[in-house]
Amino acid sequence: MNSYKGKFTLENLLFNANLQEFTHQISDIYGLSNQGTISHKEAYTQIQVLFEALKRSKQELRIGENP
Template identity: 50%
Template sequence: MVQPNQKDLNKFLYPHSSYRGQVKPENLVFNANLQEFAQKVSFIANLETSGKLAPEEAYSQIKMLWKQLKLSKKELKIGSQTLSDNQ
């Protein structure tokens, strides 16, 4: 039986979609953070569903990830409009 190489395994476990929004460095960084958040939440949900993680622990971990994503959004100034953006 042929084992998948590490690159293929990483592509399977950590898929990334192409970014199609406004191309700015902060948007690209936030998009990467958002995709990582979604992947980790999916893993946590699957562990909880299979009984390998308690519901309280799953909630706690997802809440921590959400706080990290929210901080990332704030630090990157995503969604905050300046006067120059509105003109």
């Protein structure tokens, strides 16, 4: 995990962890797709699901909203 460099709040730290997990999972999906283990369509579907979860996380943590 990379060190956190943004303004420290618990919400920002949690979102940073979620973002890093998202990028790790995307990397895994990309690798599986390139190896032919999963289809490109399945990879795209999985990435869409992960992106929606990340978006939900951002909304729930209220990232980017003015305090």
